[in-house]
Amino acid sequence: MHLAYPAVLAALLFSTGLYGVLARRNAILVLMSVELMLNAVNLNLVAFDVWLSRTARETLHSGQALTLFTIAIAAAEIGIGLAIVLAVHRNRGTADIDKLRDTAEPHGPDEATGTDDEKTEDEKAEATA
Numbered sequence: 001m002h003l004a005y006p007a008v009l010a011a012l013l014f015s016t017g018l019y020g021v022l023a024r025r026n027a028i029l030v031l032m033s034v035e036l037m038l039n040a041v042n043l044n045l046v047a048f049d050v051w052l053s054r055t056a057r058e059t060l061h062s063g064q065a066l067t068l069f070t071i072a073i074a075a076a077e078i079g080i081g082l083a084i085v086l087a088v089h090r091n092r093g094t095a096d097i098d099k100l101r102d103t104a105e106p107h108g109p110d111e112a113t114g115t116d117d118e119k120t121e122d123e124k125a126e127a128t129a
Helices: 004-023 027-055 062-092 121-128
Strands: none
Touching: 004 027, 027 062
16 A cells, blocks of 8 residues: 555545634534544554555554554543533533633623722732732
């Protein structure tokens, strides 16, 4: 089998993942697109490892070892990413990335901090401390 087939498939997978990261607004779909991109890299690593092992006498299979590390890192990344998305969804009620960009800003007049005249003496003491 030629090296071009898995390389073209990996390029298509990576392009699809890149489009998903850039075009999607849902955080879970963005995480899935990142996984597609990592799988494209894994496919390239294994394909080039097989291609190089045919030409070299000593086979180290370093591409397959790197693929295992990438899979382990991707599993940890998706676990932490899903935990963050679930926590944000519980607090905000949405997983839309555009709506989550203003997480540090208040959403309405009732959530805004008051002026110095409206603050109590305890709040003023805590602000200066």
